[in-house]
Amino acid sequence: MSLDQFLTRLDQLQSDAESAFTSASDAAALEEARVTFLGAKKGQLKDIQKMLGGIEKADKPAAGAKLNAVKSAINAAFEDAQQNLSGGDDSGADPTFDPTLPGTRPSLGHIHPITQTISHLTEIMGRMGFEVAEGPEVEDPWHNFVALNIPEDHPARDPLDNFYLATAKDPSGKSSVSAGDEGSQLLRSQTSTVQIRVMKQVEPPIRIISLGRVYRPDAPDATHFPMFHQMEGLLVDTNVTMANLKTVLRVFANNYLGEDVEIRFRPSFFPFTEPSVEVDFLWNGTWIEFGGAGMIDPNVFAAVGYDPEKVSGFAFGLGVERLCMRRHGITDIRDLYSGDLRFLKQF
Numbered sequence: 092m093s094l095d096q097f098l099t100r101l102d103q104l105q106s107d108a109e110s111a112f113t114s115a116s117d118a119a120a121l122e123e124a125r126v127t128f129l130g131a132k133k134g135q136l137k138d139i140q141k142m143l144g145g146i147e148k149a150d151k152p153a154a155g156a157k158l159n160a161v162k163s164a165i166n167a168a169f170e171d172a173q174q175n176l177s178g179g180d181d182s183g184a185d186p187t188f189d190p191t192l193p194g195t196r197p198s199l200g201h202i203h204p205i206t207q208t209i210s211h212l213t214e215i216m217g218r219m220g221f222e223v224a225e226g227p228e229v230e231d232p233w234h235n236f237v238a239l240n241i242p243e244d245h246p247a248r249d250p251l252d253n254f255y256l257a258t259a260k261d262p263s264g265k266s267s268v269s270a271g272d273e274g275s276q277l278l279r280s281q282t283s284t285v286q287i288r289v290m291k292q293v294e295p296p297i298r299i300i301s302l303g304r305v306y307r308p309d310a311p312d313a314t315h316f317p318m319f320h321q322m323e324g325l326l327v328d329t330n331v332t333m334a335n336l337k338t339v340l341r342v343f344a345n346n347y348l349g350e351d352v353e354i355r356f357r358p359s360f361f362p363f364t365e366p367s368v369e370v371d372f373l374w375n376g377t378w379i380e381f382g383g384a385g386m387i388d389p390n391v392f393a394a395v396g397y398d399p400e401k402v403s404g405f406a407f408g409l410g411v412e413r414l415c416m417r418r419h420g421i422t423d424i425r426d427l428y429s430g431d432l433r434f435l436k437q438f
C-alpha cells in the first residue's frame with residue numbers, strides 16, 4: 092500500500108468515526124460505534140494500524156505520525172460525544188463534586204398567619220351559612236360614612252383620624268380636605284362599608300361576612316397598627332333578633348377560641364346600629380373586647396332602599412388580628428407585619 096492510500100484511508104476513517112459518534116443518540120449506540128472504530132480486537136483503527144507494516148520504510152515516520160494524529164482525533168471525538176450524551180456535564184470527572192452529599196432543599200414559603208386566620212374564620216362562618224363578600228379598600232365617604240348614618244360633624248370623619256387621598260380634586264397634594272368633603276376618597280376605616288355595598292346590590296335575605304384590611308392613622312404599638320383587618324358580618328331577614336346575633340357570635344367564639352369561651356354584650360353606641368353593643372369573650376378568666384355589633388339602624392336600611400318596617404338584621408365587626416393574637420398567644424401586633432421569618436416560620 093502506498094503512503095497516499097494509507098493517508099487517505101486514515102482521513103476517511105476519521106471522518107466516518109466522527110460522524111458515527113456525533114450521530115449516536117444514546118449510550119448503547121455510542122458504545123456500538125466505539126467498538127466499530129476503537130475496538131481493541133476488531134476495531135477499524137486496529138485494522139489500519141496493521142497495514143502500517145506494508146508501508147515503505149522511508150514513508151513509515153510520516154504514516155506513523157498521521158496514524159497517531161487520527162487516533163487521538165477519534166478518541167477526542169468519542170469523549171465529546173460521551174459528554175454530550177451525559178448533558179454536557181462531566182460531573183464524575185470533577186474532583187470537587189461529591190454526588191453522595193445531601194442536596195440543598197429549596198426553601199418554601201407559606202401562608203401568612205393573618206391569611207391563615209382569614210381562611211379559618213371564613214370556614215367557621217361558612218358552616219353557619221355566611222358567604223364571603225368583598226369591597227374596595229379605597230372608598231368614598233358615602234359608603235364609609237354617610238350611608239352608615241355617620242353625620243358630617245361626627246368625629247370619626249375627622250381628617251386626622253382617616254387616610255384621605257389627595258385626588259384630582261386636590262392636585263396640590265396638601266391636606267385641604269375637610270371632614271364633610273363628600274368628594275374626597277379615603278382608605279376605608281372599617282369593613283362596614285361592605286354592608287352598604289352588598290345591600291345596594293341584592294335583596295334580603297342576606298347572610299355575608301367580609302374580611303379585609305382597614306386603615307387608621309394610629310401610631311404603631313403592641314396593640315395598634317395603621318393597617319389591620321376586620322371581619323364584618325351582616326344578616327338581614329325578617330324578625331331577626333339580638334338573640335340570633337348573640338348565638339352566631341357565641342358559636343363562632345366556641346369554634347375559633349374554644350368550647351369553654353363565654354360571650355358578653357355591653358351596651359355601646361355605633362351610628363349604624365340600634366341598639367349597639369361591645370362584644371367581649373371570656374378567655375382564660377378575663378373578659379376581652381373583640382369588636383362591636385348591634386341591630387341595623389333603620390336609617391341604614393333607608394339609605395340602601397330597604398323598608399325598615401319590613402326587614403330587620405344584625406351586624407358585627409371583629410378584629411382579625413385580635414382573634415389571631417389570642418388564639419396563638421401573640422403579644423405584639425407589629426410582629427405580624429415585621430416580615431421577620433423567625434416569627435413567621437412558627438405558623
Ligand code: DAH
Pocket residue numbers: 280281282283323324361363364382383384385386405406407408409
Ligand atoms: N365598624 C366598627 C368599627 O370599626 C365595628 C362595628 C361595630 C361593626 C358594630 C359593625 C357593628 O358591623 O354592627 O369600630
